[in-house]
Every structure is written in structure tokens, then in C-alpha cells.
Amino acid sequence: MVFNYTDNQLNNLNQDFAVYSVNKEFSERNKKKFVTDxxxxxxxxxxxxxxxxxxxxxxxxxxxxxxxxxxxxxAPIVPILV
Incomplete structure (x- = not known):
């Protein structure tokens, strides 16, 4: 299975709040969920x-x-096709 992402999709991922919300202080200050594994x-x-x-x-x-x-x-979440 191959996944291809456009530059626009990757930029979208890297510029949304979630990327910086791995920093607890940032997530609390911006009232966003803390992102953790x-x-x-x-x-x-x-x-x-x-x-x-x-x-x-x-x-x-x-x-x-x-x-x-x-x-x-x-990792991308993709539907499983049976």
C-alpha cells in the first residue's frame, strides 16, 4: 500500500495547532488538547x-x-477495505 501526500496536505499538517500542542504550556495557553502518544x-x-x-x-x-x-x-489513519 502506498500513500502519497501533496505539499499542501503536508503543510496543513505542519501548520495546524496540533503540531505545537505537544508542548503542554502551548496547549494550555491556546485551550487545545495536549497531543501525546x-x-x-x-x-x-x-x-x-x-x-x-x-x-x-x-x-x-x-x-x-x-x-x-x-x-x-x-501515521496516517486509513480505512481498511475488505
Missing amino acids: TPNNKNETNTITTSDGQEFRVVATKSDPVSGFDGLAV
């Missing part, structure tokens, strides 16, 4: 839905307060 409550999520409707599962996150780096690794 292991959500523990209703204010946390491991799914990102971009403004164009693409859904991604968060598989890893990193927020480094020293360098200011906030990042995540995601």
Missing part, C-alpha cells in the same frame, strides 16, 4: 485531524524546553 484524560489526544479532514495517529512526541524543539511522529 499515550493520552490519559479527556484533555489529551493521540489523534490529529487537519483542517482538510486528514486523520493521523500520533506515535511519538518530543518537546525540548532547552532548544525549543516541539515535534511529533505520525
Whole structure:
């Protein structure tokens, strides 16, 4: 199975609030769910839905307060066709 994404779709993913919401302070300040690979409550999520409707599962996150780096690794959520 091959997945191809347009530059527009990838930019959409990288510019939405979810990308920066791996930083707890950012997510609280902007009243967004905290993005983590292991959500523990209703204010946390491991799914990102971009403004164009693409859904991604968060598989890893990193927020480094020293360098200011906030990042995540995601996998597309695709329907299984039988």
C-alpha cells in the first residue's frame, strides 16, 4: 500500500495547532488538547485531524524546553477495505 501526500496536505499538517500542542504550556495557553502518544484524560489526544479532514495517529512526541524543539511522529489513519 502506498500513500502519497501533496505539499499542501503536508503543510496543513505542519501548520495546524496540533503540531505545537505537544508542548503542554502551548496547549494550555491556546485551550487545545495536549497531543501525546499515550493520552490519559479527556484533555489529551493521540489523534490529529487537519483542517482538510486528514486523520493521523500520533506515535511519538518530543518537546525540548532547552532548544525549543516541539515535534511529533505520525501515521496516517486509513480505512481498511475488505
